[in-house]
Amino acid sequence: MPSRAPEPAVAVDPVALTRDLIRRPSVTPRDEGAIDLLAGLLERLGFACHKLVFSEPGTDDVVNLYARWGAGGRNFCFAGHTDVVPPGNPQSWTADPFEARLIDGQLYGRGAVDMKGAIAAFAAAAARFVAEHGDDPPGSISLLITGDEEGVSINGTKKVVEWLEARGERLDVCIVGEPTNARDLGDMVKIGRRGSLTGRLTVHGTQGHTAYPHLADNPVHRIVAMLHALTSEPLDGGSAHFQPSTLQVSTIDVGNPASNVIPAEAKAVFNARFNDVWTSETLVAWIRERLDAAAAGGRYDLEIAVSGESFLTPPGAVSTVLTQAIERVTSRRPEFSTTGGTSDARFIRRLCPTAEFGLVGLTMHKVDERVDVADIVALADIYKAALDLYFGVAASTSSAATAAAD
Numbered sequence: 001m002p003s004r005a006p007e008p009a010v011a012v013d014p015v016a017l018t019r020d021l022i023r024r025p026s027v028t029p030r031d032e033g034a035i036d037l038l039a040g041l042l043e044r045l046g047f048a049c050h051k052l053v054f055s056e057p058g059t060d061d062v063v064n065l066y067a068r069w070g071a072g073g074r075n076f077c078f079a080g081h082t083d084v085v086p087p088g089n090p091q092s093w094t095a096d097p098f099e100a101r102l103i104d105g106q107l108y109g110r111g112a113v114d115m116k117g118a119i120a121a122f123a124a125a126a127a128r129f130v131a132e133h134g135d136d137p138p139g140s141i142s143l144l145i146t147g148d149e150e151g152v153s154i155n156g157t158k159k160v161v162e163w164l165e166a167r168g169e170r171l172d173v174c175i176v177g178e179p180t181n182a183r184d185l186g187d188m189v190k191i192g193r194r195g196s197l198t199g200r201l202t203v204h205g206t207q208g209h210t211a212y213p214h215l216a217d218n219p220v221h222r223i224v225a226m227l228h229a230l231t232s233e234p235l236d237g238g239s240a241h242f243q244p245s246t247l248q249v250s251t252i253d254v255g256n257p258a259s260n261v262i263p264a265e266a267k268a269v270f271n272a273r274f275n276d277v278w279t280s281e282t283l284v285a286w287i288r289e290r291l292d293a294a295a296a297g298g299r300y301d302l303e304i305a306v307s308g309e310s311f312l313t314p315p316g317a318v319s320t321v322l323t324q325a326i327e328r329v330t331s332r333r334p335e336f337s338t339t340g341g342t343s344d345a346r347f348i349r350r351l352c353p354t355a356e357f358g359l360v361g362l363t364m365h366k367v368d369e370r371v372d373v374a375d376i377v378a379l380a381d382i383y384k385a386a387l388d389l390y391f392g393v394a395a396s397t398s399s400a401a402t403a404a405a406d
């Protein structure tokens with residue numbers, strides 16, 4: 001669908017926009033006007049905006065946005081989320097978590113780095129690009145924004161991706177704006193993520209008197225042996241772009257208040273973060289094989305929930321463009337990494353090569369989440385440089401050259 005003709009160039013101040021977004025307390029799954037704020041701005045820039053509300057029985061309605069500028073050519077997508085994790089006790093914060101206060105060049109607020117700052121930076125970059133190329137778009141720019149990343153992620157990016165597929169909407173490359181940098185802006189690009197699966201194990205036995213164990217069958221002893229079988233050896237030695245997979249026992253629950261009773265049941269939960277040596281299927285098969293051997297015929301149930309497969313976007317077009325853009329702005333050469341938790345990149349990588357790059361993650365999900373305002377400005381420059389490099393157009397260098405150009 002053709003986007004509307006842009007009005008005279010609209011400049012976007014990424015710091016002001018970050019503050020406006022932080023002031024919408026969009027704790028998952030609430031939206032509080034965050035998507036409308038962004039959609040209104042993108043419409044003024046000439047983006048065609050689709051507000052997508054998804055719901056499912058037993059889940060909360062979630063507001064998402066797909067916005068596109070340009071009618072043809074290659075489609076450069078930025079993906080992100082406007083929802084944030086709860087702030088915890090606001091009294092523990094230096095400034096109210098939804099006030100967006102500036103203190104000594106730092107902007108405080110829930111979502112500052114994860115990831116309203118990055119969304120604002122991309123909107124500012126897109127505004128500059130549109131101002132420079134509005135009369136002759138070299139391709140398309142799109143934003144895929146969800147309000148359901150920090151929660152169950154059922155009515156968010158996953159459904160937007162299905163919606164895009166159903167419409168035949170093509171994305172050629174995607175940058176997800178998660179806070180990827182460990183210390184300094186430009187130090188890390190994520191080119192993949194480990195997979196994650198959770199196992200809920202219930203081991204059955206026979207209740208009895210601890211003085212008469214031959215008349216009982218102790219599931220606690222068996223669950224210890226079974227968990228040992230899962231944790232006593234490394235899962236693998238890592239792969240070209242991944243650290244070794246890990247499996248951690250999160251809890252063991254028996255809840256038996258009596259010291260002279262052998263309980264009838266023992267439960268445990270474990271979580272595995274696995275690399276591209278495995279798929280969830282091969283890993284579950286490995287887990288079951290080990291558990292069967294250790295259970296030695298004892299009865300158990302295992303429930304598995306897979307929250308994401310591992311994936312890798314091999315170094316290529318998207319990471320090259322990002323690396324060059326980052327070097328141009330920060331003079332740093334980013335490391336390619338696959339560390340950290342899952343992100344919505346796991347859904348988007350089905351559509352196109354996907355890499356993640358955003359702000360510095362040191363304070364994400366913490367009390368006093370904050371961002372250096374200089375980082376927001378620099379990130380806007382990096383995203384703008386990535387657009388220029390991707391579409392092969394001449395760079396109009398600094399942020400000072402904003403919307404007035406052309």
Ligand SMILES: [Zn+2]
Pocket residue numbers: 081114115149178179
């Ligand atoms: Zn995030």
